[in-house]
Amino acid sequence: MTDTPDWGLVEYTSIRELRGPLVVVDKVEGVGWDEFVLFTLDSGEQRHGLVLDVDRGTAVVQVLEDTAEIDPLRIRAAFTGTPLRIPVGPGWLGRVCNGRGEPLDGGPPVFGSTTSAVGGNPVNPVRREPPAEPVLTGISAVDALTTLVRGQKLPVFSAAGLPHLELAAQIAAQSTAGGEPFSVVFAAMGVTHADAGFVRDALEERSAAGELVLLLNTAADPVIERILTPRIALTVAEHLAFTGGRHVLVVMTDMTSYAEALREVSAARGEIPARRAYPGYLYSDLASLYERCGRIRGLPGSVTVLPLLTMPAGDITHPVPDLTGYITEGQVVLSREMHAKGVYPPVDALSSLSRLMRKGAGPGRTRDDHLDVAAQLLAALARARQVRELADLIGQAALSPTDRRYLAFDEAFAHGFVDQRRDERRTLEQTLERAWQVLLTLPRSQLSMLPAEFLDAHAAPEGG
Missing domain, CATH: 3.40.50.12240 (Rossmann fold)
Structure with missing residues (x-):
């Protein structure tokens, strides 16, 4: 952030109080909200502020650095007439x-x-x-x-x-x-x-x-x-x-x-x-x-x-x-x-x-099968969550073979699709191929949201 040049601005010394990061300046004229303010300390150091509020000649200004070492009796405030610019x-x-x-x-x-x-x-x-x-x-x-x-x-x-x-x-x-x-x-x-x-x-x-x-x-x-x-x-x-x-x-x-x-x-x-x-x-x-x-x-x-x-x-x-x-x-x-x-x-x-x-996403933007694969992943994941809750109640031994496949899908989804290294950049092709690998842990009969041509292209046999 660069300092605004001095255009012969009027400087105010009527600082009423310091209130945390705020400076209250009295007897100001023609000051507006969000106006940029230059503060000059007794040492010559400059700090910057923005007008938060103006009411009947009193301006509340937030100091962008801080108000430490500011003496309200020895500080000058110059209002630039413009918002902060960079x-x-x-x-x-x-x-x-x-x-x-x-x-x-x-x-x-x-x-x-x-x-x-x-x-x-x-x-x-x-x-x-x-x-x-x-x-x-x-x-x-x-x-x-x-x-x-x-x-x-x-x-x-x-x-x-x-x-x-x-x-x-x-x-x-x-x-x-x-x-x-x-x-x-x-x-x-x-x-x-x-x-x-x-x-x-x-x-x-x-x-x-x-x-x-x-x-x-x-x-x-x-x-x-x-x-x-x-x-x-x-x-x-x-x-x-x-x-x-x-x-x-x-x-x-x-x-x-x-x-x-x-x-x-x-x-x-x-x-x-x-x-x-x-x-x-x-x-x-x-x-x-x-x-x-x-x-x-x-x-x-x-x-x-x-x-x-x-x-x-x-x-x-x-x-x-x-x-x-x-x-x-x-x-x-x-x-x-x-x-x-x-x-x-x-x-x-x-x-x-x-x-x-x-x-x-989808045809012409990512890949033709993208939206269908995403929908099928989410639908299967929702079913897998229901099966996991059921397994917690009655035990995995009481589940049907298809339900057990959904539990396997849940693990494959977490560790084979979502999980990746913190420095690993996967292309969209790699991502969607991983998605297909995870989906094919389910029987073809369960992949009802995927068009037949996509299933045929990825060779998902009936019954897995």
Whole structure:
């Protein structure tokens, strides 16, 4: 993030109080919401802020760094008259920055030929193109059953102790758009230093190839920075996509850390809390991030958003996953049961869904048999879960031969299809062939959702 030049701005010294990460400035004139503010300390150090609220000449400003060592009697505030803007362009590719966009890789500040407001620009809904064509992640459980589509927003719901960060890094490292120009913007929020180091190492190859923008906000960084990080990531992605003609995948983790930062700032402002003490505008705030994806008619490229969030205590009705589910187009759910079986990634296929899958998979997009295979896998998996519950009640000895085949299918599905190495990139052909191998553990008579020509091509004999 670059400093805004001094255009002869009026500086205010009427600082009433410091309230956590907030500064309250009195006697201001002509100040608006989201306006960018420059603070100058007595030592000459500059800090940055954004206006949260203005009421009768009093402005509440959130400081992006922190308010430590600030003396309210010796600080000057200059309101720039514009929202926060950052330079945008291909100069971001290959860079590692903090949550404010300042370099962490030892390089110079990021420069661009133009700047964009981090709040984004509203898109006329009439100009939006429906999402189409897949983003292939190299993860079988995602590519086959919850296909990610260019322009989609598809969250990953996880819980503490599950390998969601490893999955996020693997998807960011492996994803492709069928040979078309592709980039990844990875925004990490509230991660530990160890996790930040892991992400940098896991994505080093993609970064060296000039296909990655990495923004790292650690738990030790100011809370306010956490609110800014996903907005900077999306601003960079929008320019790479709609001006640079790239298909851009934005991975944001962890959105629960973001929501908790929002809650902390809301409490500091003295706002009336809503569910679980989160602010009442949590839904609209999350929507302002998630909805910045898509394709725009007449412009090249696309922005696809993959937010990851941890569900506190594994509660999917918690406000963050609950509201995220309303806004987004499906979800990929990670399961403790699959994790306990030693399966990676521990995806619960029956709880996962991509509502736009049919827009990006099937004939002409992936493979002719893709949608039929996915439907048959899920139907068989649902039956296998019922059989397993029955076996727990009456014992496996009392099951019919067909039911026992479903138990074998359940194990084959987990260990032969979903499970893969953390550095393994499977092509779609490899994924679908594994799916067929798993399905053929069942008698042909049980594969009623697959057309006969597909069954004949894979030689599934009657009775297995």
